[in-house]
Amino acid sequence: MTSEYAHPEVLVSTDWVAEHTGDPQVRVVESDEDVLLYDQGHVPGAVRIDWHLDLQHAIIRDYVDQTAFETLCKSKGIARDTTVVFYGDKNNWWACYAFWAFKLYGHPRCLIMNGGRKRWDLDQRAWQRGPEPQYPHTDYRAQPPDPAIRAFRDEVFQHQQRGGRLIDVRSPGEYTGEMLHMPDYPQEGALRGGHIPGAASVPWSRAVQDDGTFKPRDQLEDIYLKDCRLEARDKVIAYCRIGERSSHTWFVLQYLLGFQSVKNYDGSWTEWGNLVGAPIAKGPQPG
Amino acid sequence: MTDSPSPLAARLAEIIEEFRDAEPRERLELLLELANSLPPLPPELAAQRDAGMHRVHECQTPVFLWIGVSEGRVTIQADVAPESPTVKGFVALLAEAFGGATPEQVLATPPDLIQQLGLTAALGMTRMRGLHAILHRVREEVRKAAASA
Numbered sequence: 434m435t436s437e438y439a440h441p442e443v444l445v446s447t448d449w450v451a452e453h454t455g456d457p458q459v460r461v462v463e464s465d466e467d468v469l470l471y472d473q474g475h476v477p478g479a480v481r482i483d484w485h486l487d488l489q490h491a492i493i494r495d496y497v498d499q500t501a502f503e504t505l506c507k508s509k510g511i512a513r514d515t516t517v518v519f520y521g522d523k524n525n526w527w528a529c530y531a532f533w534a535f536k537l538y539g540h541p542r543c544l545i546m547n548g549g550r551k552r553w554d555l556d557q558r559a560w561q562r563g564p565e566p567q568y569p570h571t572d573y574r575a576q577p578p579d580p581a582i583r584a585f586r587d588e589v590f591q592h593q594q595r596g597g598r599l600i601d602v603r604s605p606g607e608y609t610g611e612m613l614h615m616p617d618y619p620q621e622g623a624l625r626g627g628h629i630p631g632a633a634s635v636p637w638s639r640a641v642q643d644d645g646t647f648k649p650r651d652q653l654e655d656i657y658l659k660d661c662r663l664e665a666r667d668k669v670i671a672y673c674r675i676g677e678r679s680s681h682t683w684f685v686l687q688y689l690l691g692f693q694s695v696k697n698y699d700g701s702w703t704e705w706g707n708l709v710g711a712p713i714a715k716g717p718q719p720g
Numbered sequence: 721m722t723d724s725p726s727p728l729a730a731r732l733a734e735i736i737e738e739f740r741d742a743e744p745r746e747r748l749e750l751l752l753e754l755a756n757s758l759p760p761l762p763p764e765l766a767a768q769r770d771a772g773m774h775r776v777h778e779c780q781t782p783v784f785l786w787i788g789v790s791e792g793r794v795t796i797q798a799d800v801a802p803e804s805p806t807v808k809g810f811v812a813l814l815a816e817a818f819g820g821a822t823p824e825q826v827l828a829t830p831p832d833l834i835q836q837l838g839l840t841a842a843l844g845m846t847r848m849r850g851l852h853a854i855l856h857r858v859r860e861e862v863r864k865a866a867a868s869a
Contacts, residue, residue: 467803467804467805467806467807468748468806468842468843468844468847469748469751469752469755469805469806469809470803470805472748472749472752472805473752473802473805483844485843485844485845485846485847486843486844489844522803675846
């Protein structure tokens with residue numbers, strides 16, 4: 434018998450989502466790496482929010498500002514009291530990213546459909562084709578960005594200098610500095626390879642099972658508590674290359690394992706690895 | 721003679737025009753149509769794919785390419801996992817544009833083809849590098865096939 438996750442209420446099954454089709458209190462949101470997947474077929478009634486086209490600022494390297502976030506929610510028929518369920522491709526990698534962005538602006542009820550597109554497909558549920566459904570616009574008012582879940586570079590530097598806990602969720606080759614980007618992914622621009630000194634290496638995908646769902650709590654504890662020697666009361670900063678994979682780990686630590694203080698450093702390696710004078714460690718040891 | 725575009729340039733120009741005339745969202749639909757139009761592999765190539773051959777290793781998405789030159793003309797066959805329709809659509813576009821052209825014509829295509837298609841506006845800057853890697857790989861394969869033909 435595995436113990437429950439710390440916050441089991443943030444995960445729902447494909448069953449739950451299917452049962453809530455058409456529920457006006459619930460908005461299902463697809464968020465993918467591959468932007469065409471939604472057009473090929475989506476969960477009935479789901480809207481799409483693209484991590485890049487909708488959530489990133491068009492000019493500045495940042496997320497959309499509060500007003501743009503409000504406009505986005507209004508247009509998708511999301512109100513402050515709507516329960517928003519995120520799902521997507523790649524083991525919910527981008528769904529967790531969108532979830533994190535919604536939490537950044539203080540959206541109260543965000544859920545993840547465990548297993549994402551993969552699990553929906555494995556369960557042989559129907560995909561809906563056709564244009565994105567339109568819902569009545571809302572009068573959405575966001576909160577200012579929540580600094581409790583987002584780390585900026587100066588803070589990461591101070592945290593690192595104090596010996597604070599850091600998790601590098603990239604692939605082993607990126608961590609050691611042998612390669613500057615994900616294996617098989619195109620180069621995304623860092624001038625130096627390696628990791629932030631002191632950071633533990635835990636590739637994000639270790640938290641998921643073959644069917645795309647999260648591993649049970651005891652297995653997650655083996656990885657993050659036993660292997661990494663983290664404790665739920667530690668202040669932890671997670672990073673990757675641009676802050677997307679680390680939002681997945683942020684979700685695991687905060688909601689599944691109940692860590693009190695986890696931040697996502699979205700500047701991540703494309704910032705740190707380009708920053709003049711930033712300390713870097715190479716090789717398999719945290720350093 | 722030198723003023724008239726090659727058949728490839730004309731075909732590419734047509735595709736580029738079609739994409740540019742479309743709204744960014746419609747460009748995605750065009751790409752999806754192309755993805756759906758990519759013919760299934762013949763059994764002998766499917767067997768090679770299943771054996772892990774002809775995979776483009778710089779793509780995280782499983783992309784398989786068979787590029788050759790036959791009687792001076794480029795032949796392209798390809799397969800891409802259905803979980804990656806964007807990549808599949810772009811590969812189908814290249815197969816449609818480059819198949820039947822001469823290697824010289826393929827290698828003379830503009831390096832900023834992806835920008836000309838207006839895909840940056842439709843897909844976002846961070847998704848462009850993967851497509852660039854594929855374009856680069858296709859051109860390299862054509863160059864190699866032409867050299868050994």
